[in-house]
Amino acid sequence: MSKTILFKNRPKGKPATSDFEIISEEDPKPAEGEILLEAKYISVDPYLRGRMRDEKSYIPPFELGKPLESMVVAEVVESNNSNFEKGEYVSGMLQWKQLQTSNGQGLNKVHKELAPPSAFLGVLGLTGLTAYLGLDKIGKLKEGETLVVSGAAGAVGSIVGQIGKIKGCRVVGIAGSDEKVDHIKEKFGFDEGINYNTTKSMKKAISEACPDGVDVYFDNVGGEILDAVLQNVNKDARIINCGAISLYNETEVPTGPRPEGILIKKTALMQGFLIRDHAKDFGTALKQLGAWLQEGKLKYDETVVEGFEKLPEAFIGLFEGKNTGKMVVKV
Template structure:
């Protein structure tokens, strides 16, 4: 039997479990020449998937209604008629939310569980790590001694960005939503300072206190009022890396925000959005660096692992309530 999760409705505001539909297929599965049968092991749930649930122009087409949702997956090869893969291999790639599926092998990468836990290929050694490394280096162009502020710092990308910042000699300040996360940023990930935005009345002043020399680089994962507060603290020639805006993804009305142009002009500052595939030619270099740092113990990670295929939608929804520390992954 194969179970599949379809997108049933386009969410209005925050998604709910009722926006998804579970279907079962009892048919026999046979593969043809060039194909392989995969069994899902781990599924990545990520905030950007929310955008693909809306029928709006974006950098990737929206998900189709009544069709499978897909995201980053690590899967085991159960059977193969493809010369590039053999039974027992593990692979990662963009795959459907299915317990089993057939692939022609395109877009799949072999991953080695003996070198690092398989789940890391969806996190620190996967798109998460690549996003952190390439966004910070290609747009942020960090220089030792500068100050880096990271919002959503206890999340999958943010926690890696901060660690890379420390490796590169930056002063790193993280912004997160609980005291527990703030403590984790400092004790586990080595951030120099961290701010709980839920208990801080004046974020503008709190950032100024944590960054008395101003902010040179801002890695933005959240958008909204937190990012507005950072603008008041940027230095001349500051670089603002726009990776995500989870605080506004579920808004049903256009968010009200301050105008960024005066801040950019006054400080000759750069604000640039990106998606990781912009830098696909640099993936090998980034993977090599990330793997080395992980092996040397310079880079660590935290995962929130939810068990059970049936819990994929709820794990995804929990991202919008900040219930994850580090990468949110579902183990099948």
Template sequence: MTNTNREWLLAERPDGEPDVDCFELRETNVPDPAPDELLVRTRYLSVDPYMRGRMRDVESYAEPWDVGDTLKGGIVGEVVESASDAYDAGDLVTGEGRWADYATLDADDVAPVDPAVADPEAYLGVLGMPGRTAYFGLLEVGEPKPGDTVVVSGAAGAVGSVVGQIATRNGCRVIGFAGSDEKTAWLTDELGFDAAINYKRTDDYRAALDEAAPGGVDVYFDNVGGPITDAVFTTLNLDARVAVCGQIAHYNDEEIPTGPRKLPQIIPVRARVEGLLVGDFATRFGEASERLTEWVASGDLEHRETVVEGLENAPDAFLGLFSGDNIGKQVVRVPSSMNE
């Protein structure tokens, strides 16, 4: 094990869309684990859209980073030194780490990774926070019923792709919005979506929805916001449910555009619009993980990860989220040597 640790810092707060100047890579010493901690070498690092909010100097559901802070995110890593009886050197674990080669994690705050169930990177996607978000967001907030029509924006992403498959399992008709023909084909040909709309090649979202969902929309799982959401709100059925999970269309806006006023549209249909934070379901994470693991192990739940090679490319992987580079979960692989 080397004594040198690379860490990515927040170098400056972005003005609008972030760029590489917002990040700084520095070298530090590898930390020593305190009692009940683990020294973990990162093998896979998660980059997620919510991290854009942590780059702002405003209070939100996720604590903002200060300029000069080491960036944090979900990791899958190998225990290289253990000061806990719970794990041994060589074990694979997942938890909240850093954009770094090495990090110390409290043994109580990590979970084991079983490569026999799925590749390790899946524990940052379908078997991690995005999978749990999809599970609780759809089933608890969306409350799908057999025969419902479910629309998912950002459907080819880490959360949306799981939402659509769970909705299909529940007997729903599922329509997804995604940003390329490759993505829409993946949704319909492999994940079982009934229809998929390439929003980059569609001028009239409402007309596309009318064709794909002529009976209207009962559940909308919103990962995107913007004009797609404006269109979906005009198609909501009586007692529709809307789970607002993300608004990536606005994350880089310095001033949020108003757009069409949507509230009058939900009055006659008595639709319920509810914000979603997966942390609210923390006491039930075990339930979600058990079900998701069962579905993945049986082949009933498909998943895909877009892997960017090298810790040095972590900022590019993060920025790629806003241009739609990923299909499924975007992760960074951190090799331990040039030969790995």
């Protein structure tokens, strides 16, 4: 018998462990052309909260009573498919199951000689791709510019900041504790950091940390921090709206300052970014990320939670600031 995690209730506000249900099922058997996969590492990500709402979006909502899904690194434990061999590792969008079958579509092979398998959920997975391609497609960094990153100690933010330094920018990170601020400066080379939990005026703090103004803002949180950054942007600034974790658990959308006046005066660009729209560029981006990683120019953090049953707790922990870098569950 293997375990599966089902989506039990649509949460109101922050999710709770009672919104999930763990069941046991008979071990599946692969049919002709299929492989049997055993989950090794499972990714939990803030965007999954959006899929818990019964509303139309860029990706279908989770169905009640059905397994959740996210990016997973799994081992091929049995193969009836000539494209995959027993013992190989793969990554892809898979269900929250210890064991499952697949026809192999949408799976990528994990090359363990490049990095540990879990890295293919982070720096060499959608996390790294989001950082790289968000900056490439919208940020268009130029040497000497100032880049501000929110969620800077998180999975995407920490990589964004390092790419900024590789590109010759001044990089300022916004995080939720003094420890995280120290960490992004000491490990990842950020020039400055701001603790939003102890800062009385974010507008003033950003102004002081960015004496030449903000040229590019990589936004992972939205809300009041975005409002404060907008007050400090330069002419022709680029704002990348990648995430809005500060709003994900709100039951009503709060009204904030109107950005249009600033965008007009500064001729600034503010654009949403979805990594799924740029699949054709994944190969090029991963090649560069892998090269930087092997050259020691790119580092990464992981918060690893052990145990398949801990998946709901790990996911909820994202909204409590319990992760530094990429949050993954080791099955």
